[in-house]
Amino acid sequence: MGQIFSQYYPLFLHGLGVTIFVTIISCFSGTVLGTLLALGKIYGNKFTSRLVTIFIAIIRGTPLLVQLFIIYYGLPGYGIRLDPILAAIISFIINSGAYQAEYLRGSIQSISANQLKAALSIGMTRWQGIIHIILPQALRRVIPAWTNEFIYMIKYSSLAYVIGARELMTEGKLLASRNYQFFNVYLVIAVIYLLVIVIFVYLFRQLEKKVTIP
Amino acid sequence: MPTKHLLKIEDLHHSFGSNQVLKGVSFSLNKGETKVIVGPSGTGKSTILNNIIRLVPPDQGKIYLEDTEITATKKINEVRQQIGFVFQDFGLFNHLTALGNIMVGLTKVKKMTKQAAAELALNELDRVGLKEFSDSYPSQLSGGQKQRVGIARALAMQPKLILFDEPTSSLDPELTGEVLKVMRNLAEDGMTMLVVTHEMGFARSVADELIFMEGGHIIEQGDPEQLFTEPVHQRTREFLFQLTDLYGEGGA
């Protein structure tokens, strides 16, 4: 196993780089999308709120793989041809955004409405109240759920191999189909995923500690 | 208008669905006056205060802050800067320190520099006796301290008027005194205040006028001493005596 790694580490590292890149972009952009969706659902008018609910239901109610195929294989039918990595990132952002919207909604709603009232009472606009008072607290509270989302996303990003995005899983599969050492290659890959996840969980715990409010 | 009022409320009506809460309430405050509103729970006292800064826009009636008709203005945020609000449950921002709670309105709303805001905020904390707690978060403060931060936050915006909605009702009895004392000092310094409270000791010693409300109407208003000793309405006497029994005469 160690031998496989030392022999082919540029391949593994390249794949890992892509995996982490895709995961980080998808997760962070997913947070932005999720925040907008959650705000639309809570503070938007009836129409916006309904629209967001339907969008979230559709995304959460269909397999990620199907969403990925629609974007990668379906869109070219309408003249939109995407690079596999970009297609993967877009579908992951949409998917993660829908899940994160639900975490964030719970987190925003757990912050008492009285704080928004207080913000308005000193002359803040609703938007200022949301930005300066509600979100800083809601985002802190969502970190544990967000850590889980990140772990899922690292693992789900391996789905990108089916459209040929050259992330960690794809590199492994290509390698194994050349040297036939399926067991060893996939074992190396499993260990890499595990290590990366352990490291990120540690980093997020540190972040959580750092921003915790007494 | 013969005299110029700081706050004038005319024929205020408000309903929540079919629940008619305010059925025509009118009164006014002059600069420097303190008025206390009392009345049974659910009678619409908080609704009046919320109507004044349009946290809940009233159904009918007019409210003026000096020459500005609050009920009609398009610049409600500017009006809110001029009217402080102190909440029963403090309404502090939990992610900010005591100082941060006061500064955020100054920097984000009044667009003051951080430095100027910090200086002013520290002054206001000092005024409520909490200078050494500037770095404490709300969760690290007692109820009385939280409420004093709430008052300092309102003060820092340099309002023309402060509304208090039962500022001591969430406090343990031994902590009400420190809050009432700050409020008494404000009244003595000439701040205009409209206070909903059950603290009859405070009302008798500080208020220029006591307003007794019930069922969405003002039943009686006047000099607090007079309402206690020779009220026009029997109901006023009953209610005030019942309150005094419940809460005592205490309070600053």
Ligand SMILES: Nc1ncnc2c1ncn2[C@@H]1O[C@H](COP(=O)(O)OP(=O)(O)O)[C@@H](O)[C@H]1O
């Ligand atoms: N947001 C609201 N929605 C529906 N009913 C409300 C709301 N706020 C207050 N009420 C009702 O209005 C009445 C008056 O409430 P409130 O002004 O809080 O009374 P008070 O402050 O005198 O105790 C009560 O019956 C209360 O249940």
Ligand SMILES: [Mg+2]
């Ligand atoms: Mg009330």
